[in-house]
Amino acid sequence: xxxxxxxxxxxxxxxxxxxxxxxxxxxxxxxxxxxxxxxxxxxxxxxxxxxxxxxxxxxxxxxxxxxxxxxxxxxxxxxxxxxxxxxxxxxxxxxxxxxxxxxxxxxxxxxxxxxxxxxxxxxxxxxxxxxxxxxxxxxxxxxxxxxxxxxxxxxxxxxxxxxxxxxxxxxxxxxxxxxxxxxxxxxxxxxxxxxxxxxxxxxxxxxxxxxxxxxxxxxxxxxxxxxxxxxxxxxxxxxxxxxxxxxxxxxxxxxxxxxxxxxxxxxxxxxxxxxxxxxxxxxxxxxxxxxxxxxxxxxxxxxxxxxxxxxxxxxxxxxxxxxxxxxxxxxxxxxxxxxxxxxxxxxxxxxxxxxxxxxxxxxxxxxxxxxxxxxxxxxxxxxxxxxxxxxxxxxxxxxxxxxxxxxxxxxxxxxxxxxxxxxxxxxxxxxxxxxxxxxxxxxxxxxxxxxxxxxxxxxxxxxxxxxxxxxxxxxxxxxxxxxxxxxxxxxxxxxxxxxx
Amino acid sequence: xxxxxxxxxxxxxxxxxxxxxxxxxxxxxxxxxxxxxxxxxxxxxxxxxxxxxxxxxxxxxxxxxxxxxxxxxxxxxxxxxxxxxxxxxxxxxxxxxxxx
Numbered sequence: 007x008x009x010x011x012x013x014x015x016x017x018x019x020x021x022x023x024x025x026x027x028x029x030x031x032x033x034x035x036x037x038x039x040x041x042x043x044x045x046x047x048x049x050x051x052x053x054x055x056x057x058x059x060x061x062x063x064x065x066x067x068x069x070x071x072x073x074x075x076x077x078x079x080x081x082x083x084x085x086x087x088x089x090x091x092x093x094x095x096x097x098x099x100x101x102x103x104x105x106x107x108x109x110x111x112x113x114x115x116x117x118x119x120x121x122x123x124x125x126x127x128x129x130x131x132x133x134x135x136x137x138x139x140x141x142x143x144x145x146x147x148x149x150x151x152x153x154x155x156x157x158x159x160x161x162x163x164x165x166x167x168x169x170x171x172x173x174x175x176x177x178x179x180x181x182x183x184x185x186x187x188x189x190x191x192x193x194x195x196x197x198x199x200x201x202x203x204x205x206x207x208x209x210x211x212x213x214x215x216x217x218x219x220x221x222x223x224x225x226x227x228x229x230x231x232x233x234x235x236x237x238x239x240x241x242x243x244x245x246x247x248x249x250x251x252x253x254x255x256x257x258x259x260x261x262x263x264x265x266x267x268x269x270x271x272x273x274x275x276x277x278x279x280x281x282x283x284x285x286x287x288x289x290x291x292x293x294x295x296x297x298x299x300x301x302x303x304x305x306x307x308x309x310x311x312x313x314x315x316x317x318x319x320x321x322x323x324x325x326x327x328x329x330x331x332x333x334x335x336x337x338x339x340x341x342x343x344x345x346x347x348x349x350x351x352x353x354x355x356x357x358x359x360x361x362x363x364x365x366x367x368x369x370x371x372x373x374x375x376x377x378x379x380x381x382x383x384x385x386x387x388x389x390x391x392x393x394x395x396x397x398x399x400x401x402x403x404x405x406x407x408x409x410x411x412x413x414x415x416x417x418x419x420x421x422x423x424x425x426x427x428x429x430x431x432x433x434x435x436x437x438x439x440x441x442x443x444x445x446x447x448x449x450x451x452x453x454x455x456x457x458x459x460x461x462x463x464x465x466x467x468x469x470x471x472x473x474x475x476x477x478x479x480x481x482x483x484x485x486x487x488x489x490x491x492x493x494x495x496x497x498x499x500x501x502x503x504x505x506x
Numbered sequence: 507x508x509x510x511x512x513x514x515x516x517x518x519x520x521x522x523x524x525x526x527x528x529x530x531x532x533x534x535x536x537x538x539x540x541x542x543x544x545x546x547x548x549x550x551x552x553x554x555x556x557x558x559x560x561x562x563x564x565x566x567x568x569x570x571x572x573x574x575x576x577x578x579x580x581x582x583x584x585x586x587x588x589x590x591x592x593x594x595x596x597x598x599x600x601x602x603x604x605x606x
Contacts, residue, residue: 135567142574146581153585159592163601165585170537173578174528177544180571181521184548184564188514188555193563243604310604 009072016071016078018060019086020126026053027119034112043111047101050115054094054122061086061126074194075133082130084358085266089129091485092259092365093122098482099373100251106381106474107155114154118255121147125263132274134183134193137267141179141231144263145172148256152248155383164247171230171240179227185220186275189213198275206278221276225286228271231264233257234324235293238317242301245313250379250386253309254372257316258365265323265361269354273330284331287324291439294321295446302453306388308375311453315412316368318450323360325443326427329353329434353434356426359500363411363419363493370486371408374401377479380471391457393466398473402461404483411490413454414447419493513554520547534586534596538579545575 014021030046030053037045064083070076096118104111124143131137149172153165187193190201202217229237245253272283298318305311330353378394378401379386395402411420424447431440493500520543527540549568556564590596 135563135570139570139574142578146577149581149585153588156588157592159589160603162585162588162592163603166534166589166601169578169582169585170528170541173541173582174544176578177521177524177541177548180545180548181551184551184555184567187564187567188551188559191559191561193567246604 012067012069013071013076015067016064016069016076017126017130019057019064019090020123022053022057022060023119023123023126026050026056027116027123029053030112030116030119034110034116043105046112046115047097047104050097050119051094053119054090054097057122058087058090058094061090070132074196075136076127076130077132078130081266081269081358085129085262085361086126088262088362088365089122089125089259092255092369093118095369095482095485096251096255098478098485099254099369099376101478102474102476103249103251103376103479109154114151117147117151121151121255122259125259128263129266131267132195132270134187134195134198134271137270138176138180138183141264141267142176144260145176145231148172148252148260151252151255152244154249154252158382160247161249164244167240168244168248175227175230175237177227178223178230182220182223182225182227185216185223189216189220190275195270195274199277202275203278217276217279218282221272221279221283222286224271225268225283225290228264228268229290232261232268232320232323233294233317234290234320235297235317236290238294238297238320241317242305242310242313245316246307246310246386250309250372250376250383253313254369254376257313257372258369261316261320262361262365265357268327269330269357272327273354280331284328287328287331288436288439291321291324291328292442294318294324295443296321299446299449299453303449305453307386308388308391308457309372309386311388311457312368312371312375315450315453318446319364319368319412321446322424322427322443323357323364325431325436325439326353326356326360328436328439329356329430332434332436353430355501356423356430359426359493359497360423362500363423363490366486366489366493367408367411367418367420370404370483370490371412373479373483373486374405374408377401377473377476377483380473385470388457388460389467390470392460392464394460395462397466397470401473404487405461406458407487407490409454409457411494413451417491417494419490419497421494422497423493510554510558514551517547517551517554520544520550523547532598534589534598537598538582538586542575542579545571 026049030049034042034046064078068078104114121144124140127136127140131140149165149169152168153162155161186198190198192198192201233241245257276283295318298314298321302311302314305314375386411418414420414424428440428443524540524544524547528537531537549571552564552568
């Protein structure tokens with residue numbers, strides 16, 4: 007099948023991001039003096055908005071491109087919009103942070119856009135080779151972003167740990183997909199699903215014993231990327247050491263994209279083995295929720311606390327994965343790819359909703375931390391937030407909103423997101439899992455509310471430098487807050503769309 | 507002809523050696539080499555499957571893995587240099603700025 011213009015239209019967001027990323031590097035090299043970072047920032051913002059527009063326009067071109075390598079379906083469009091909006095917001099948030107900290111700016115934006123290219127391919131890939139390359143484009147860009155404060159020992163140490171454990175995880179993922187290729191004879195996800203189903207029906211595979219091993223290896227690899235326990239050990243160190251905005255980015259967009267791979271690989275290719283991988287998800291969900299929340303209880307650094315909290319949040323999402331495994335959705339007819347079918351299963355809608363809310367609230371929380379941490383990220387401990395309600399009522403209010411949403415208080419997006427997950431778990435008769443999740447939410451209340459108590463009921467400790475105003479940051483953080491509130495109060499639109 | 511299982515077992519042994527090296531070694535460069543060993547063990551499997559299935563995809567995949575490994579090595583060495591400049595050490599045991 008020759009490539010047509012349509013093929014390129016279906017990867018237009020990635021093309022735009024690549025062009026703008028390269029353009030930023032060129033312009034940054036040519037620009038002089040004060041205009042350097044400003045042009046790069048503007049270009050990055052325009053580029054991400056254009057890519058976002060292209061992502062939305064994908065709705066009009068569903069289907070596959072490049073001989074089935076790229077699949078534009080509702081899931082890929084949804085996550086394109088989510089990821090590209092995140093990139094646009096991070097660009098806004100980063101503008102003044104980069105200037106006051108005196109970092110070279112162009113490369114930051116370029117890497118951000120390149121990482122988004124990788125994530126775009128991760129969510130729309132239907133081919134394991136493309137999935138692998140997308141994962142690596144996004145990971146390698148993130149490693150560099152983590153080291154962005156390269157004269158700060160913590161930042162480079164975080165990048166080193168992220169790089170080593172990330173590559174380690176990649177090797178596992180790669181071994182898993184290799185075995186899957188060997189057992190099924192294909193690297194295309196729908197073809198693998200059909201091949202495995204056909205061979206199972208025909209009475210077993212020649213290399214069938216490799217499948218559970220392959221599934222386990224893929225789960226180890228992706229478990230690292232979404233920081234699910236017991237593969238979460240790197241998360242606290244990396245999230246604490248990396249610049250707060252980078253942490254905000256990799257803990258939201260990168261994680262969402264990795265969850266999409268998890269969904270596609272297990273839901274499309276390994277659908278016939280759901281009884282086996284159900285237990286993987288079940289154990290990982292319980293471990294992630296429990297270890298994440300218990301780890302967060304004794305943290306005094308806010309970034310580290312949110313790192314453990316994000317492990318717990320990944321656990322809640324894995325609950326929904328267990329639900330999916332429990333209820334294998336109606337079989338998709340051969341040749342009829344699961345374009346809408348992927349959304350139809352119970353739990354999938356809950357995952358999409360949760361990831362959207364999680365992205366907004368977690369990015370918002372890290373944005374506030376980046377702001378309060380100030381130059382050189384010196385003020386990130388709990389005591390630095392004492393009295394914030396008096397010193398900066400706006401920042402304290404925003405932080406309170408994001409933390410309450412992370413906790414899951416009614417009228418925030420986090421409440422409904424958790425509600426849908428728990429509801430789907432109860433409907434799937436996973437009572438034990440739902441009860442563990444509920445107990446964990448109660449444990450989590452302690453550490454989230456402790457920050458709020460510090461902000462409003464403790465006097466400020468020591469002299470803190472003033473926080474410079476930044477309109478771009480305010481706009482970015484406002485976007486996060488609006489999404490959290492909107493999905494908390496009027497979730498109808500999104501839910502209606504998800505139900506379709 | 508050498509059966510497929512020989513290649514798969516060899517590849518599994520190499521991968522396990524890579525994992526063991528990653529866990530046991532405390533020298534940064536050795537750990538990095540262990541990762542490369544893991545990736546190349548996977549490449550061996552890919553080539554063996556590709557030959558066994560009479561399918562070119564596996565061969566193609568190997569090239570992508572090599573390119574990605576090279577990119578990873580470039581970024582990895584750059585990060586290692588940044589770390590060494592900050593800390594003057596190559597030992598992973600001393601990377602403990604963030605222990606709690």
